[in-house]
Amino acid sequence: MTTLSEATIEADPTLPIIRITRDFAAAPEQLFRAHTDSELFAQWVGPNGMGTRIEYWDARTGGSWRFVSERDGVLYGFHGCFHEVRPDRIVQTFTFDGDPDGVALETLSFEELADGRTRLRTQSLCDSFEGRDAWLASGMDVGVNEGYARLDAMVANGAI
């Protein structure tokens, strides 16, 4: 089996799905912990340069979660429910505060490989192609949105 040392990504052309696959030098149990222990999760989840604060976190089947990432004073909140939590698989919903009616269904699996490595597969099923594509594009227009947010603030505080 080839080793996926870099994340591979696939945007399904017929369903609003994003799939990411990546191998890790760790046991499935450790990857599971990195996804369910809030302190560990907060250490790696945010984009570079973003701090993440967990607001609530109940990583069991039927539990819920919420965290807020911050960069340059702009807050980005995310929340969802843990639909199913078990050692080899996590199913959860995912909503970005900025698009409160949108919800993605995320399925994560931890598959033990032969050489002490573990393959992480994540599948995000968005509720529309627009939602999926906006998500893919989100990295591209974050600068634009930050610009608008600053403009909003300048209008709000009377600078404009």
Place this chain on the structure above:
Amino acid sequence: MADQLSRLFAALADPTRRDMVARLAVGDATVGQLAAPYDITKQAVSKHLRVLEDAGLVRRSREAQRRPVHLEANVFDLMTKWIARYQREAEERYRRLDAVLAAMNDTDSPQEGTAS
């Protein structure tokens, strides 16, 4: 840019239009050829094409009698760029996860024991 993106999203949100784009990716086609597989009128196909044209996804030559529809492949460069950027962000995230897992290995085996 936001307007172009919105039009692009809206244009590709429709399954018939996505199917038309997929077929145009193989080669140019006339409105009649595009309409053939669907149980909809030529007018409806023309309407779909107009949406795709407004989004900059397709181009129709004005001069030709049969006006074949041509897919503007460079629009898909935008999509490819998003995916490449998203891939980089995922990889950055997973490199941080690598570090968290490496630290976990250290604490899981404080003595000379094997990493679990």
